[in-house]
Amino acid sequence: MNITPNETHNPNLKSWVESANDPNSEFPIQNLPLCVFAATHGEGTEQHTHAHQGVAIGDQILDVGMLGESGYLEREGSSELLDALEQGYWFGFAESPRLMGELRTILQRFLSEEGGGQGIRRLRDKALRPQSETHLLPPLPIINYTDFYASVHHATTVGAMFRPEQPLLPNYKHVPIGYHGRASSIILSGSKITRPSGQQSPAEGQSEPTFGPCKMLDYELEVGAYIARGNQLGEPVPIGLAHEHLFGLCLVNDWSARDVQKWEYQPLGPFLAKNFATSISPYIVTMDALAPFRRAAMERPAGDPKPLAYLFDDEDQKNGGFEITLEVYLLTSQMAEKKMAPHRLSRGSFRDMYWTFGQMLTHHTSNGCNLLSGDLIASGTVSGKEADSRGCLLELTWDGMGEGGKPKPRKPIQLPSGETRTFLADGDTVIFKGFCEREGYRKIGFGECWGRIFAAGGA
């Protein structure tokens, strides 16, 4: 696995796209996260729209599809680059780390070199479009989506609510717990979130459950990993090779209807509480871009079991983690009207996950289950030890157990607008941010993953 920062991370490398050189930019020339967008060809009645591959640079999108069509990539690199582009989306590159590396080098050269002939200068102008005016599409069509539960802090806090006598189940420290999510309802950042309706437990003293709009709507802050090469059915991926099957990361909001979840989840797990919408950030931040931000897997507290042999690998222990800062912001419609800034609800790090993506992937395939190129595996809610690093409202507004073993009333969050929130209200916008920072390196950002809540249908 290529986890050594190399010359493509040279902090002195600058771009002629000025906005990319701003030290606060999420998308310097060292990042180049992958996206797909709707590109329009021709004019008038001849106009038609294609899905083009692109990468973010500063506040622009570089049209990689157009660089292919123009002949530039063919002149600068191997002919396989064009074949890979023509597979559509980022499939051709997901399947070949070598081609991904080659493209990254060519794009960095294109974006850094000044001068060149008139042809190159014209190409530069044509190849850029402002992000704010670009209609982004999913970078890979996700066929299978799996959601894990890899934060021991999240599992412990949530477990304490449902099973105070046994917050963490006996399997947790042995099994990277996961379940299948719904692929069809994965939507891009910015898509509308309609408050779901669903069954909720019978009210106290009643025997019948009720059906209606969710009253405990929540977000879940997660990191997702796109699968690079897949594996054949019946052929597990050993832990020593797991990282070669990871293509890149994104932010994931696994929106959750907590009241629905509580009533439905036994015995087969969450279903309608989750599958009404899952938002993803629009970019794939590649493993190459993340190389300087690898770190050791979480150190297990003394007394915790060592992972079973099939989940243990020295290299994965040493470099299987990622140092990513994750933030959640809330903007209510009242705050938006008053032009207030979004309010930060939490700030945490991805470093404290109990399981690495390598372990999740190997576990997933350990029974022979086949992963496909472009599948998404998400980490589960990312929560840290500290109260302000918890990745969902279910945890943030939890106030523990009171007398008689009954939960204390939830503690609402105070917002700068004077409003309070225990769960999400209609009109609320939730914004996730993620970025990597390290002395001597440029910041690598993920782009936002946001969604706004709309009232339940028919309401």
Place this chain on the structure above:
Amino acid sequence: MNITPNETHNPNLKSWVESANDPNSEFPIQNLPLCVFAATHGEGTEQHTHAHQGVAIGDQILDVGMLGESGYLEREGSSELLDALEQGYWFGFAESPRLMGELRTILQRFLSEEGGGQGIRRLRDKALRPQSETHLLPPLPIINYTDFYASVHHATTVGAMFRPEQPLLPNYKHVPIGYHGRASSIILSGSKITRPSGQQSPAEGQSEPTFGPCKMLDYELEVGAYIARGNQLGEPVPIGLAHEHLFGLCLVNDWSARDVQKWEYQPLGPFLAKNFATSISPYIVTMDALAPFRRAAMERPAGDPKPLAYLFDDEDQKNGGFEITLEVYLLTSQMAEKKMAPHRLSRGSFRDMYWTFGQMLTHHTSNGCNLLSGDLIASGTVSGKEADSRGCLLELTWDGMGEGGKPKPRKPIQLPSGETRTFLADGDTVIFKGFCEREGYRKIGFGECWGRIFAAGGA
């Protein structure tokens, strides 16, 4: 919804395909279940393979794709038929019950009329191929797979094993419990089943779980429904329209690793215990073919709650069920060597399901979740009240609780070869059969869903 048997069920209708007129045939001219197969064009170096649509008739497959290419469908029906065929698989017909009905009528005419000119006679010869020599493919590429838990008998028996004090959870009679399965590992009947490896609970007195080949490999007898038209994200399908979104049924074997399941399933549900393989029978038995075998939804025992309003519809109560006889057979490798016939393990009916497919579909979309054309929803294990109608070995070999609240040793099944089985052994072949029978109608069969167990990889 078209649930009235019509002239396409005329029992006197016969085919010039003689094998279809045998009263024991699963595939009379009244059935015509849909499939896709690999058709070879050209010869020698010019040979290439296409996926063609077909229908089963007697012991033959009728090449519907070829009837389209030959111009026959265009002469006999609307031009939309060709457009629908060209969408590939059965998508075009899944989305249009009208076109499905039109095609059914044309194919019945083609298969029933004798005589005709030389051209028609040549077409007849060219359009048939023996099932035994045909390489079948999945009839629709399943993108999303959901598995329900709709047999109250199954839920109660299995619940008693895990929670003797509360076999049926409080939500069961209100919520059609379901969860997302894995679409990538759905395979066609006949595909090899490799025994999965996985984590199993710590042995008594041990603290560490073990990892190795599953010791409690099981089948689960289910019926699956293909989604016809999908629904948009955020737009639930009301129960009164649910049946219009069902395209046809098939048999499903949701292979299960019980030891893995027991250890992993809390709190997010089954995962690796299931996603190593799910077998489907190769045909879609259409709603038109099943019309005479509709029946009322299961009558709920006195005292059971009425379904909530969003799950209750008069028409669904009256006609939402299906009368399908389901059988499971086992053939060990020893029995095969001795040329013995497969041994029947169970025989039950689909009539006793607590929830109809209409209710499952409406519940699935009640939060706005979008179903796609070609998605599969499966019923969960079909078990009846009687001991010999239980749809998995977990139930069939269960002998109840003994003294001290500990389960009694499982009661092995005695096979005619002198062998016994508690769970599946390597070399075992499991065969599902399903068919509908009713006085005055031809038998409508599903075709087999079978799979043979191979030793765990590396073993």
